[in-house]
């Protein structure tokens with residue numbers, strides 16, 4: 305066991321007064337640069353990281369974070385530091401701390417926080433479709449007029465094939481579209497794992513001093529801005545100067561939707577054939593804003609994803625598959 309700096313990675317200083325001398329400092333900087341080059345060379349786009357449309361920096365994904373910890377010889381340890389488990393409501397929230405520990409010395413190299421809760425849009429809502437009264441599956445589609453209209457539990461979607469005439473209340477009175485997820489309980493483990501994942505990514509970025517290369521996986525960031533990341537003191541590293549073009553492009557609100565996101569949003573809506581009012585209605589109900597200019601970067605990113613995944617739809621029937629004659633035999 306030696307106290308000598310065996311790793312080239314700067315250990316998060318426990319005392320702000322312990323400033324390194326100039327040579328150590330230069331050496332450390334070189335080490336960081338070198339490590340960053342190694343990371344760049346080893347990361348696979350789309351697998352370890354990805355560029356989310358409308359964002360400036362690539363986002364680090366979980367496999368990338370795991371790769372970084374491996375390159376640095378670190379072990380991960382998790383601790384739930386805050387939790388709300390309201391089974392009656394139901395509401396679940398987890399904040400997890402991830403510590404990355406040098407396998408050789410046992411010294412904690414960095415830590416990160418990640419949280420996740422069941423009120424995040426992706427967990428809170430689900431896209432309800434008409435449910436078959438017979439088999440219970442959400443496989444109901446509208447029958448074609450030339451075959452007598454009505455409703456059919458579509459076999460090609462895994463339905464039972466039952467049919468109903470038009471006007472059947474058991475079908476038509478059903479609430480569809482965006483509804484509260486009635487099965488939050490089955491998400492509890494997912495929420496905890498997601499919090500752990502976010503904490504790991506946060507910790508890995510700190511450990512490798514990689515925040516100037518990568519950002520958190522924005523798709524996985526909580527919908528609330530008052531989460532751990534925001535509350536964390538910004539003492540880990542100085543913010544890199546943003547390229548001038550970003551600054552020029554940025555609207556008054558630095559966290560607001562970017563021009564690139566706006567373009568992407570319109571393109572996604574157009575591609576899915578969504579009416580302007582459908583998108584606005586969704587924005588209003590999910591984010592409480594009636595204009596895309598009121599969205600934050602994160603919200604915009606979420607919204608784009610929701611549209612691309614088909615979660616934003618005017619009506620449940622909008623996505624029905626093509627019927628063929630065989631379906632009405």
Ligand SMILES: [Zn+2]
Pocket residue numbers: 436437438439440441457463464465466
């Ligand atoms: Zn059925």
